[in-house]
Amino acid sequence: EVHLVESGGGLVQPGRSLRLSCAASGFTFSSYWMHWFRQAPGKGLVWVSSINRDASRTIYTDSVKGRFTMSRDNAKNTLYLEMNSLRAEDTAIYYCARGWQADYWGQGTLVTVSS
Amino acid sequence: DIQMTQSPSSLSASVGDRVTITCQASQDITNYLNWYQQRPGKAPKVLIYDSSNLQTGVPSRFSGSGSGTDFTFTISSLQPEDIATYYCQQYDNFPFTFGPGTKVDIK
Numbered sequence: 001e002v003h004l005v006e007s008g009g010g011l012v013q014p015g016r017s018l019r020l021s022c023a024a025s026g027f028t029f030s031s032y033w034m035h036w037f038r039q040a041p042g043k044g045l046v047w048v049s050s051i052n053r054d055a056s057r058t059i060y061t062d063s064v065k066g067r068f069t070m071s072r073d074n075a076k077n078t079l080y081l082e083m084n085s086l087r088a089e090d091t092a093i094y095y096c097a098r099g100w101q102a103d104y105w106g107q108g109t110l111v112t113v114s115s
Numbered sequence: 116d117i118q119m120t121q122s123p124s125s126l127s128a129s130v131g132d133r134v135t136i137t138c139q140a141s142q143d144i145t146n147y148l149n150w151y152q153q154r155p156g157k158a159p160k161v162l163i164y165d166s167s168n169l170q171t172g173v174p175s176r177f178s179g180s181g182s183g184t185d186f187t188f189t190i191s192s193l194q195p196e197d198i199a200t201y202y203c204q205q206y207d208n209f210p211f212t213f214g215p216g217t218k219v220d221i222k
Contacts, residue, residue, distance in 0.1 A: 035211070044202065044213055044214075044215055044216050045151070045153075045159060045202055045204070045213045045216075046213070047209075047210050047211035047212065047213075050209065050211075059209050059210075061210050062210075095158060095159070100206060101149065101161070101164045101165070101206060102149065102161065102204070102206065102211070103149075103161050103164055103170065104161070105158050105159055105160070105161070106158065107157075107158045108158050
């Protein structure tokens with residue numbers, strides 16, 4: 001069974017950093033593109049970033065370019081999102097998702113950026 | 116960026132009713148479209164992928180159709196557990212984009 005478990009969220013001050021993780025199981029992690037999405041409180045879903053199977057290509061939404069870095073460790077079946085220079089508008093639940101079609105999602109981890 | 120529109124933004128229907136939601140893309144996305152269900156306080160769940168394929172384990176009362184720019188999502192017989200917000204999403208091109216959602220309630 002496919003499982004994706006996000007962790008690393010929490011309360012952080014503006015300008016600080018946070019690293020999210022997504023532990024994958026139940027499938028061959030290295031065979032899939034992976035994505036991060038987010039959802040601000042009471043708002044809709046937004047794509048954040050994607051990474052290809054061997055981590056040779058990463059793509060970001062404009063609002064996080066230069067601040068967020070997505071990576072993966074295929075030996076550990078884990079996806080990461082390093083978030084720097086955090087802003088209040090980055091406050092959201094962050095979800096990881098599997099495959100080009102984003103067919104399975106984790107339960108999410110809440111990031112709150114506030115002083 | 117590809118813009119996704121959805122209608123209606125909300126609807127209220129009775130148990131057993133047929134419910135239809137439409138989604139339109141601002142350009143041709145072939146059939147690269149997901150439909151998601153998000154129950155209150157829960158993570159989104161893919162119900163339909165590639166516009167019309169039912170995700171494993173999803174009840175057959177859910178269906179999708181369409182290609183190009185116009186897509187339809189249908190619940191053939193609304194059930195109480197279907198109370199949720201439904202989103203369409205294109206994965207033809209980056210940035211992946213979502214419709215604004217349709218909130219479905221029971222009348």
